[in-house]
Amino acid sequence: MSGKLRWLWALVPLAGLHAETGADAWLRYAALDAAAARRYVNTLPPVVVVLGNSPVEQTAQRELIRGIRGMLGVTLRVSSTVPAEGAIVLGLDPAVRKAVPGTPAGNPLAEDGYALSLRTAGTARHLSIAGGSERGVLYGTFALLRKIALGEAMEALNEHSAPYAPVRWVNHWDNLDGTIERGYGGRSIFWDKGVVREDLSRVSEYGRLLASLGINGCSINNVNTDPRILTAEYLPQIARIAEAFRPWGVRLVLSVDFGSPQRVGGLATFDPLDAGVAAWWKAKTDELYRAVPDLAGLLLKADSEGRIGPSAYGRTHADAANVIARALKPHGGLFFYRGFVYDHHMDWRNLKNDRARAAYDNFNRLDGQFDDNVVIQIKHGPIDFQVREPASPLFGALEHTNQAIELQVTQEYFGQARQLVFLVPMWKEALDFDMQARGAGTPVKALVAGKVFQRPTGGFVGVSNVGLDANWLGNHMSQANLYGYGRLAWNPDLTSQQIAAEWTRLTFGNDPQVVQTIESLQLKSWRVFEDYTGPLGLQTLTDIVGNHYGVSVEASERNGWGQWHRSDEKGAGMDRTVATGTGYAGQYRPAVAKRYESLATCPDELLLFFHHVPYTHMLHSGKTVIQTLYDLHYDGAVSVEGYVNSWKLLKGRVDERRYAEVLAQLEYHAGQAQVWRDAVNNWFHRASGIADAKGRVGHQPGRIEAEAMTLEGYAETPVTPWEGGSGGKAVACQAAECSAATRFEGKAGWYTVRVQYFDQNNGNARYRVKVGEQVVDEWTASNWVPTQKIDSSSSTRRSVTGIALRPGDVIRVEGTPDGGEKAALDYLEVLPERP
């Protein structure tokens, strides 16, 4: 394009050229096929009238025109009055009733709810989108557009929808420097270098995504909060973000530091019972509301993981929460206090200590002491977003306190956007879990929504952590988690299957094979992930004190962080029974507690969360614990290999960019699943001393350890922890170039040569694979993984397919280190291909 614009590009309409980057996520408004579009065009009124002047209603009208234009190829006529021929009429419910003749009477709509209906009167056709609030108008508009994208019939449209709970928020753990704690989709869309970004266009686009799901609040800074956020210089900046969100009905939320009165206020104390501190919070809150009049509230993490809190003055969490809540009260703001409070210096030798108890122990006794605009924000399980946890008992305990469930959309413990894990089925289990808080029929979702104990507020908070990456979350498939979170926050009665199907169709189109494949991958992915990362309630056996990514079976043990699974040579699992263990099971209401307390009734999938048993313990399934561990890890790795194969069948059915990106992700994922499989199985094999009944563990067909190859320049190095490397060892290059060679003695035929190597984040080493003198593959190890070390997190697979090997062939891997990356190798696998 240098110099003059090249002619062709100038002609391509922006919409047509738009490659599928993922930026529009589930709001692509892709053109329907001609017949479907024509049917809608002939059904829908061609005119749109918006009855209100609010920014949110104006947004609704613009979005409707945009969506109809994209999907149906026509531009709705904007009219200021409802014409005789009829129109799509958008507005608050009473206004719509007045404007559209003959609207049937009905109950008033809930706040943020909407009603859609199509009515014909003579030649006039009216489609009304009535909102219980301005937001409801917008939500109804997105609902209508979603129906069209999904191909639903319009002719008999008559639908009411109301949100399940008033709180439907997202949190972000963004730091003011632009980094994101546990963010995997690029840098912050809000912050850069200590200030709010100049260009907030991605914030506005994000507001659109959130609004399409009915999400109405968004925190913009880390719960590990930089106190400067409350200084005067930040207020106008924050106001700019609020402005970008406002047309989408998304209200701003700020995380605060409990020490602010002292740290930025200059007071001598931050004691919540000090009158000066209370006055400071009041004045600061008033100042905030002058800058952001529709601020939704504030959020606090206190007395947890090193954050200061009321314990500094011997005050309670209620004291702490109420002082700020009272400052918010006149403005209608909510104060969210995180239930994630625990001691991370617990003595691991004491078998009665239990981090899982912490939320209940901290908050249950304060029930009734919190003001009515305080909400306790409770992680869905008692630990920390592990692959399998029971629902937190605190949900069932609080009767006089508002609560919200905290769900983690960002995949901190779920492969960090490098692996495909659809979290909705897991969330559904928590939300649908009956806490029996008032007898049967009190699922978590009803409790957090305040429906059980008639609380004034409550609901859902998702830790989203999107970033500047075009696809928001670091990969395309992870968008399903944000979509699913939002849909559940609106209506937790939706099934996982419904959500997966909707998302897939909106995101990838309506090709049946595409829909069936992606839906199936998503729906099984959580269980598969569990299978290879620590099933039976072990939780994710990851590097718990480090990057939370790679496998490290013992990282949780023998430290104060309390994520112990207490597996050793005798058995595995943590005894949380009342009878002999930590007593955690007793935090549940009796019916639930009883089920978990007993080995006979505790479900297999949570067995090792509640009980310590010998490896030979027989499960309900009739298999031993140890054989189940082996089998599930093999099953999981096989399933992920299957993802790759299923995805490859979609070539040509999914746009090429997303096809290639997802394929690369899945191929990497399959390699990691194998690393996990081997690490966990080898660890338990060594610990238990019990052989795999199927003979697989410790015997990998076709595997040649790097340390057993003929090495030039490479030197053996231990992998730490040992289970992250095959045989506990790798080889690292100590020269400018190194090589590792092995002689092939198998049958002549076609083979895949898999190179398991270590792609750290501190260099871009080069690799080359030769058969004899022929280079058959070469690549640069430039993946970005969260480690500088030779370990399970950096362990990466390269598959060199379609290689013709003959007995006697020398297979050689040549490595060229770069920076701190030593071109390390773990092993080769030489696997026959089917003819």
Next chain:
Amino acid sequence: MSGKLRWLWALVPLAGLHAETGADAWLRYAALDAAAARRYVNTLPPVVVVLGNSPVEQTAQRELIRGIRGMLGVTLRVSSTVPAEGAIVLGLDPAVRKAVPGTPAGNPLAEDGYALSLRTAGTARHLSIAGGSERGVLYGTFALLRKIALGEAMEALNEHSAPYAPVRWVNHWDNLDGTIERGYGGRSIFWDKGVVREDLSRVSEYGRLLASLGINGCSINNVNTDPRILTAEYLPQIARIAEAFRPWGVRLVLSVDFGSPQRVGGLATFDPLDAGVAAWWKAKTDELYRAVPDLAGLLLKADSEGRIGPSAYGRTHADAANVIARALKPHGGLFFYRGFVYDHHMDWRNLKNDRARAAYDNFNRLDGQFDDNVVIQIKHGPIDFQVREPASPLFGALEHTNQAIELQVTQEYFGQARQLVFLVPMWKEALDFDMQARGAGTPVKALVAGKVFQRPTGGFVGVSNVGLDANWLGNHMSQANLYGYGRLAWNPDLTSQQIAAEWTRLTFGNDPQVVQTIESLQLKSWRVFEDYTGPLGLQTLTDIVGNHYGVSVEASERNGWGQWHRSDEKGAGMDRTVATGTGYAGQYRPAVAKRYESLATCPDELLLFFHHVPYTHMLHSGKTVIQTLYDLHYDGAVSVEGYVNSWKLLKGRVDERRYAEVLAQLEYHAGQAQVWRDAVNNWFHRASGIADAKGRVGHQPGRIEAEAMTLEGYAETPVTPWEGGSGGKAVACQAAECSAATRFEGKAGWYTVRVQYFDQNNGNARYRVKVGEQVVDEWTASNWVPTQKIDSSSSTRRSVTGIALRPGDVIRVEGTPDGGEKAALDYLEVLPERP
């Protein structure tokens, strides 16, 4: 990717990420479906042995491995000896016979020819690619890969192929500053700012494309030659280009300036009969061969369009050619002398003058006087690459002189890469035309190949003019012309359909709907282009003295350039008969001359090329000339509209990038076809005074002239020539912003509003279309067309579809000028859409 590499991108294998930019053209080696790939893998020997060490043979082996890897997903084993199990054996024919046991005897292969055969002996399978030269080995390799891409069976492979002629060259009209005369695919791949480019990677890639077609020579500088090309400073630069081409068997050709001995040699003269001049050419040629030992030859345009030539000294073209040819002779070089010699200052009032006569008049009398390494390079028709010309009579006249046919791949007169025109059917008509040079059975192809009069050399030259654009030629579809040229140069007996099918499948894959659609578009496109740009032998009615792009019916008339069609109020066409006209028809051998001479036998499609007739003249078809002109122009425009509709059905079947780019091209093309239709029809309507029997000409349904709209800031301006604008007029904006409004009084319904505006190349004006106060479309006029004027070349269509209009609606176009571009408008068309 700022800072650290984003993880996902790092994982995408280069091959997978590779968007379809068009850079690989027909050599994409796209993966076959799994079943087809497996079949080939099980049929082909898995080992490759190359018997020769030449760069070209090494290239063949590399290309074979690359192609097999891409299409079949396996890597052939490289072996230095033929193993017992068998191999794909590449080499010169005798070497292959020796290396592969049991090769059946056969005739020796032709220079550059190849033989492919698969033989099984016991468990051994040998596939031999035997070449008649090193090039033949490479050509055979490309042929094998093409067969695989096309899905042809291998089991009984036994095929010989030899090129039809020794000369299979391309020319480029690249200037040393990097511009290209008549180039539409970006700047020169060879030159930039007066020197050879530093980065010649595109030259190497181009060499690959050429080699895949069997093209063996390439000129790299304009025939309107900068004499500096022969100075010492350029030799090492030129040698670098030769080096980039050499592994592909493509030999370098240079265009030279006939005045070089004086201009760069410092001699007092460039008289070809001067001994000093001859010595200078000899010394210069020796110097050239020291730098480029395999230089294929030199090329000269002399005494034409302002180029100097032998006429300066009263010498003949033979004198001029032979002096340089003799310098080349010892090195085996060829000298190409262009037959495109004519007087561009002819008196247009003299009805006996005729530019079409020039080539024959100039060269026929010199037949026998040219040395045997001189080749006369003759454009396929007597004029200059017009849409319809008879084959040049010179082909049939030269009996003792080598000749080559010059075909123009770059679409100078064919929409300049903005319109889709597949030229192979046109070339086929020329190549297959029987000149009856020695009785029947002497088609042009046989004459130029030297087969009729047993000439030592001859063949094909294509003016390719590729550029740095990713897709080489400015759009994807034009690549078919380069492909088709090359395939015809190898084998002119291939049919247009065969070539279109091959190209489409190689370039866009084997989806039957894709193949059928693209093949059909390509095959009809030349006739369609002819229909709307000047049928019946009128030639292209373009701006003949200007950009050769837009329509300008009279541009050819009343000047010395001689592309007259002599249409006036009485009739149309140029009398080239012997009896009453210029006598051009008499330059053909009698049987041909007789057919053209007579109105009764002259084919309709060339009628106005050979005859001047009244508009009411009745054609063989039974329709008058004038009605035929009207009808064909409507037919042509309708056909191009059909291209758009057919293409849209390929959405999702063609990769998104090429889909969008081709769609944009076709939509623009459809608009230009309408401009041509109206301009030509209106001109002939005014000239003839005869109404269109179908009532269309002058009556455009739904059209509202801009000058008839309510204007604010816009002022009426004439369009020159008048037929380029509807009603001869446009409106141009004389203020900072302007508007043109009209009241719609049609029936309520869905409409397409077409805005015909002028997108010049000297600004980026903005346009906005409103219905009432609603903006329904806006865009920037940033297309690049070859004009700064408000004329037919800048006339561009924007279609605003899916607009709901109601009686009384005000439709308003707002324009904001930019630079010299005055946001000019020609008209609106408001057209009902089908319900």
